[in-house]
Amino acid sequence: MRLEVEITGKTFRSAAGGTHEVLAPVRFALQSGEVGVLIGPSGCGKSTMLRIILGLDHDFAGRITRPPEARIGMVFQEPRLLPWRSVEQNVRLAAPDVADAKLAELFKILELEAHRNHYPGELSLGLARRVALARAFAVEPDILVLDEPLASLDDALAGRLRDEIATLVASRPVMTLLVTHSLDDAVRLGDRLFFLSPRPARIVAEVPIPIPRDRRGEAEIAAIKAGLAQRTQGDRTERDVS
């Protein structure tokens, strides 16, 4: 299974009548089992790109190729749960075929067992994020899209949730697209990093990480980050010279 993104441009017309370019030409592809990470400054057009890839926005130039039968699991930036349905119902509505055992396992990993019958309004943001994760994984997705799943959580919680995401992603062959502005998250979870420019977004650099995810210790992660820092610094001096 393969996801090919070929966006040649996306503009939108503002209320004042002017046209704004949101996306410059963007091209990349992802394979099954791979975790691609889109990293870029906030407001660069990442969310627009995601909406196009997910098929929510058809008003763009270019082409998205993904298998039509591919199931999508998505974690939005805001949890987007149905406030009038319980935690369990929220998951089951998105994934009606999920087996009871599978659901129990997910709730156990994400520590949601005690909250099955709670309504989203009764949950903290961290818990609501976990429900959103449970929902995305319960559909057993072929394509998993995570849009800043750890934003606005404290470091300790974000770290634990990141480990949980890593466990879940490793547990089945799924093509994952993670959007983040945290280099740390990107290096810990990603296989290939796509660095985006400020708006209109284009891919400035594509960096594969050759070390498999489960073999990256703290030392390796520090080394990768140092390498990336050097690289961006290199870019900067290059630009300064020219």
Place this chain on the structure above:
Amino acid sequence: MLRLLSFTLFLAIWWIAALLVGGAKLPSPPAVLQVMIAEASSGALFLHLGATLARVALAFTLAMSLGSAIGYLMGRVKLADRLGDPWLILLLNLPALVVIVLAYIWAGLTEAAAIAAIAINKLPTAIVTLREGTRALDRSLDEMASVFAMPRWRAFRHVVLPQLAPYIAASARSGLSLVWKIVLVAELLGRPNGVGFEIGVAFQLFDTPRLLAYSLTFAAVVLVIETLLVQPFEARANRWRPRAA
């Protein structure tokens, strides 16, 4: 308890006022009760009440279902909104009496004409309320449903309908009160039975006890329906909201 107290207060004020103005203009509560019992034992009360309730039920169901569907459509589809809006404004401002009289002239003094006229009076407010509700729908939840490939019906039932429920309840409540009022006018003008017809007869005879007996029984039925049907529905629709402290 508080409700009972407020009801007793109402009875007391009525009784005192009846003593002050005299029985011809305002009969005392026991006098009215006597008429109620007499009408009930002859069966006439239930016959007329039943006829009115049946008309209310039919006209209300017709107006609510049609109005909700049109309102949803106008809230979702811009073209429908543009096309429907002038009609809506016309209907909203058309006096109830005009609709009823025209219906009787065009369709004769028939049951269908009466029910249609009542329904047409309720229709525009149902449309307006549901259109507002549809406009206020959370697009981000629609997107969620679409990304997770929820089938249309499931998305409508679990994503859209709960958001519309408060609007449906509000529309039902205001609609019911509107229909209660208009059904009596329609009956007064062109039906041979129903509470409105009886009130018309009582008016011609200046029979105040009879008039009050019918209108108060009618009001009691309205109250019962409100507490037993409308309020529980509202409570159910709002169950998920965190309760105010």
